Amino acid sequence: MSGAGCGKEYGKFVKKSVPFFGWGVLCGLWVTLKNFITSYFRKPDEGGIFTVQYPEECLPDFEASRNFPFLVYDETPEKPRCVACGICERECPVKCIHVLMAKDENGKPLRRPAAFDIDYSLCMNCGNCEEVCPFNSIFMDHEHKIAAYDRKDLMRPMQKLLKSNSYFHSIRPRDAEAIDRAIKEAAEKKKAAVPAKPAPSPEAPKS
């Protein structure tokens, strides 16, 4: 039996020679035996098992983890943050989002969605919709138990997609707080800018 091929140009990790034929197998068996025994009483960090009995117990979610998108509303589901701009629809790589702007009798757009459907069976969980949304209204959910018997059940209409801001806070507290702060700041800026508008601004003159 020839020695290990590697190591000629790589002095540090040359394979050690074995005392007798069968030594390697015995060493391997020792490793498996050690793992078998220690798995019963060691902690996960020290070589114990960290398997979780899944349906009964679940690991906590990471805050950043993403599954499928949902829509956020602030007070009531009738007033979603979404203004139906359609950017997520355009940027979705798999085209699973469908948005329809609501219009009044005169055909004037109302800046809220009349319909907002996401086909979960198409969605590839990339999170691009969350990144491109300028109104902080679409986010990735942590919910993963969405198995259904029928493909139609994976078509999510707006009623099913809308979830409250407090739910968003419960799954992603850090992101939700940052976004709430950003929205508040933007609103204050807007408020500060409104009274200045009617009066002619002093630094405006441009020749």
Add this chain to the structure above:
Amino acid sequence: MVSLFREKTQRADGQVLEINFGPQHPSTHGVFRLHTLVDGETIREVKPVMGYLHRNQEQISENLTYTGFIGFTDRMDYINAIPNNFSFVLAAEKLAGIEVPERADHIRIIMAELARIVNHMAVVGFLLNDLGAAFTPLLYAFRERELILDIFEDLTGSRMMCNYFRIGGVKSDLSEQHLATIKKMAARLPKFLDEFETLLTNNEILCMRCQNTGILSPETAVNSGITGPALRASGVNYDIRKTDRYSLYGRFDFKVPLGKTGDVYDRYYVRILEIRESLNILRQAVAALPRGEFINKKTAAFIRSPRNFKPPVGEAYARTESPKGELGFYILSDGTPQPWRCHARAPSLINLSALETMCVGQKIADMMIILGSIDIVLGETDR
């Protein structure tokens, strides 16, 4: 069915048997067929038949923005998504002449090396599975892989389909907490590797099965365009991290493990050594991680509005040392937000070209471990 070997089977003396390995065979690592001609137990010819997992990704890229396509590159080599992101993003940056901040480069290297460790562990585990050492080595490897995937999920949001790199940097910053986890992982892995090597490297059964099986000579390897650990196991010193020094790889000190005979055993051992070297790079990158931006300020806006990223008319090819070999993306731009053409040079596909050379003359039971040792993933082969 029309036989690929019609002439030979007709000419044969009755001992030649035509066997279809796959497409639904657990050892083919996906939907992949090996059209094999055996004489007794000896392999006469092997014809890989692929395309069962073809998803038209290169065409899809022509209808997507550059940022939108990054998510699709994850799905090419689904065992390790991050090196695919890396290659595509490098090509797009080369096309548009975008510079990457140092911190972003360090984060990229940390993530790419973690992905390399994940990939090599999975490959070694699956190779042992193919050998018949059912599941023990694989699960030992997957135990550690799980911890690395946790780091991925914590940072990027997804365990496997990370979609993490962006043009000009990365999507989100690496926090102190992530760094602490990565450091802990880098301290834990050498111990695991020692244990893993005690389990495998000296094992006589593994040695007898793998040594002098599926020998790939350096000449054949170079002529068939094989790259990655499979090439280095044949003794050819060619690592794109060393030759191109893309990103910041020029700054880090690491060795390139080389094999001697180019058999299955060398391909296994080169990977184990590469994990150790990856850990070396990882430790250096974590220590050297500078403060600063994690994405170029000019390109950060492209995350919000991917359609504003319009690289100038031209072409670019960028390649990286993915764990499977040279992964390159060739992008042709016509000045619109979508690539006009995007081609991926997939190492899995090209490494398959020498499969027949390695297999002919071997026993049919060895074919699976030869296939397992060149490390293919069908998502990348068929794209």
